[in-house]
Amino acid sequence: MNSDHDRIQEFLHAYIDGEIDLVGAQEIEQHLRGCEACRRIEQQIRDLHTALTSKGTGYRAPARLQRKVRAALGEEMEPERGISWARFAFAAGAVCVVLLVAGLLLERPRMSNDGLVDQVVDNHVRSLLAAHLLDVRSSDQHKVKPWFDGKLDFAPPVRDLSKDGFPLAGGRLDYLDGKTVAALIYQRNKHAINLFVSPAPATSDLKPALVTRRGYSVLHWTHGEMNYWAVSDLNPDELRQFVELLMK
Secondary structure (H helix, E strand, O other): OHHHHHHHHHOHHHHHOOOOOHHHHHHHHHHHHHOHHHHHHHHHHHHHHHHHHOOOOOOOOOHHHHHHHHHHHOOOOOOOOHHHHHHHHHHHHHHHHHHHHHHHHHHOOOOOHHHHHHHHHHHHHHHHHOOOOOOEEOOOHHHHHHHOEOOEOOOOOOOOEHHHOEOEEEEEEEEEOOEEEEEEEEEEOOEEEEEEEEEOOOOOOEEEEEEEEOOEEEEEEEEOOEEEEEEEOOOHHHHHHHHHHHHO
């Protein structure tokens, strides 16, 4: 039961934000109807979301900050001078917004490679949980590759590795690091491999680097101006074999 709690709680934020498809949402709702602990967590998340988006939330600039803003404006801010107070209010408000946003950014996980690994694993698990593994189902690379035309601003390389024991199953669109990416799905026996592909910001190639997270193996590399993330519950050696075949 604990594994069910962990799995459902992992997707509560996405469920509340409407990012889970119909099948996944129905599964979560069914679980919430019979689980008081998860319902409490769901309500806490909704309360926090309401508090953060409330128009009534406001912050008064402390006196020390007001003095710094006055000094930055280079003028004496007197109550009877309406224009000065207007400029002060604008500047103080802008500074408060910057400080608030900076604080929120510091509190949330930085989108380092570590954060991207978590996203890659989450996307992989979500594709299996929500039964949305494939948008286009085909083992023919000449059918899968053209399917992405017009849906992405780049052409992902697509290869069929069935002769090597890693048959292509199809593809779909997904999101990684705030961008739409291509997700190619391969099979190894009964194991699914998600391969995420997007344009690489740098032209230099990076060798595959292995990370394990929550029982999943993740390999990341760049090659031919493309960024690749491969993730599966396969053992690391088999996933490395898959990547080596792709890079040939």
